[in-house]
Structure formats: C-alpha cells, structure tokens
Amino acid sequence: MARAGRRPGPNETREQIVAAARTQFAEQGYDGATIRGIAAAAGVNAALLHHFFGTKQQLFVAAMNFPVNPVDELPRLLAGPPGELGERIVRLFLGLWAEERSREPFLAILRSVTGNEQAATMMRQFLTRVVLSKVAESRGVPPIRAAAVASQLIGLVLLRHVVRVPPLADADDEELVALVAPVVQSYLTP
Incomplete structure (x- = not known):
C-alpha cells in the first residue's frame, strides 16, 4: 500500500x-x-x-495532453440557443485548431489514434462515454448523430491541417463555419 x-x-x-x-x-x-x-x-x-x-x-x-478539457467545454457549448449549437461547435473546434499551441497536441493525438489500436481504443472509449453520449443525451438525438458530428469535424481538420487540401487549407474560418455549421446542426436536431 x-x-x-x-x-x-x-x-x-x-x-x-x-x-x-x-x-x-x-x-x-x-x-x-x-x-x-x-x-x-x-x-x-x-x-x-x-x-x-x-x-x-x-x-x-x-x-493525453489535451490543450482544453472537453468536459469543461461541453456545458458552455450546450448552454446557448439550441438552434446555434452547430455554429458554436464548429467555431470552437476551428478555433482550437487555429492556434499552434493547441494544434500540435491535437495532431499528435490524431496521428496516434490512426496508427495505434491501443490509442484508438482509449480515445474511442473516452469520446463515447464522456463527450458523445453527453451531447446526444442533451439534444435528444441517437448517439450515431453525435458520432457523425465528430466524424464531420475530424474529417475537416484532417483535410485542412494534415493533408492540407486546397481550398479547405486556405479557407478562412467564417467560410467554413457557414459551410459546415448547418450540417453539424442538422445532426443535432431531433
């Protein structure tokens, strides 16, 4: 002991x-x-x-060296008007990836979960239990819809910051918010 x-x-x-x-x-x-x-x-x-x-x-x-605690961010995201949740989520996500100091740990996590099954299992369990289930429950939508939000955002940052596909890599945040937020909102609307 x-x-x-x-x-x-x-x-x-x-x-x-x-x-x-x-x-x-x-x-x-x-x-x-x-x-x-x-x-x-x-x-x-x-x-x-x-x-x-x-x-x-x-x-x-x-x-995991997260630059922010998702558990701390959830109440702030979920507190505003329900019809603007998609926009708040996309803005927060893009903002976290825009700053070098927060982007680097996220890139390291993204690379580790795509190349290591143990890391993927660990992240899957955390996201499912701590983040996605809470979002789905708070919005009254099936868990697959919250997972679809995560897939949309991870795909966006993967193409924007890792693969650097133009025009995603060169687009400004406002253009991406206008494009992606309605899709995210549709996943979270019962």
Whole structure:
C-alpha cells in the first residue's frame, strides 16, 4: 500500500502520476484503467490523484495532453440557443485548431489514434462515454448523430491541417463555419 502524505525530496509526483496514467490508459483503455490502479503504478495514494486532477476524466485529459478539457467545454457549448449549437461547435473546434499551441497536441493525438489500436481504443472509449453520449443525451438525438458530428469535424481538420487540401487549407474560418455549421446542426436536431 502506498504511503500517505508528501514524498521526501524534489516533488515530481504530478509528472509521475501522468506518466503512470498514460501507461495504464494505453494498456487497459479508458474504461479499464482505474484511479487505484494508476495510483499503485505511480506509487502514491489514490487520494493524491484526486488532489492533483479531481476526476479520472481530468486525469485522462492531462495524460493525453489535451490543450482544453472537453468536459469543461461541453456545458458552455450546450448552454446557448439550441438552434446555434452547430455554429458554436464548429467555431470552437476551428478555433482550437487555429492556434499552434493547441494544434500540435491535437495532431499528435490524431496521428496516434490512426496508427495505434491501443490509442484508438482509449480515445474511442473516452469520446463515447464522456463527450458523445453527453451531447446526444442533451439534444435528444441517437448517439450515431453525435458520432457523425465528430466524424464531420475530424474529417475537416484532417483535410485542412494534415493533408492540407486546397481550398479547405486556405479557407478562412467564417467560410467554413457557414459551410459546415448547418450540417453539424442538422445532426443535432431531433
């Protein structure tokens, strides 16, 4: 059993927890990894994980180096007028990919999930449980519609930022919002 309290010496505990979490999520997927298991792998008490990260979701976000926490963004996205949800989602998504500091981690995640089955499983479980199910439930639509939103947006950024297909790569955000938001809105309209 791990000792309670602060470790002696330099405090690298947070980084050790994140490293253990990455390993546990990669080996067991989002669903299979547990706070207790991650704590044991890091050699700390589970309460310390809650102290640093709060929840398993927040630990996953930190371990995957997400520039934003999707769990924090969902309430803001869902709070506005329902008829403008598609536009809010597309604007947020394009905005996150527009900034170099947030684009790089997303590109790394995108590349890892397309080339590694463990990473794909982990991301699939997280997206399904934590993001897509919540969006579908809040809008009263079948889960396949929320998944279609994700496919639309991932396809857009893949062609725009990875493959760099013109004119998508050269279009300004407003043009893309006008083009894609109505499609996203149609998926989320019961």
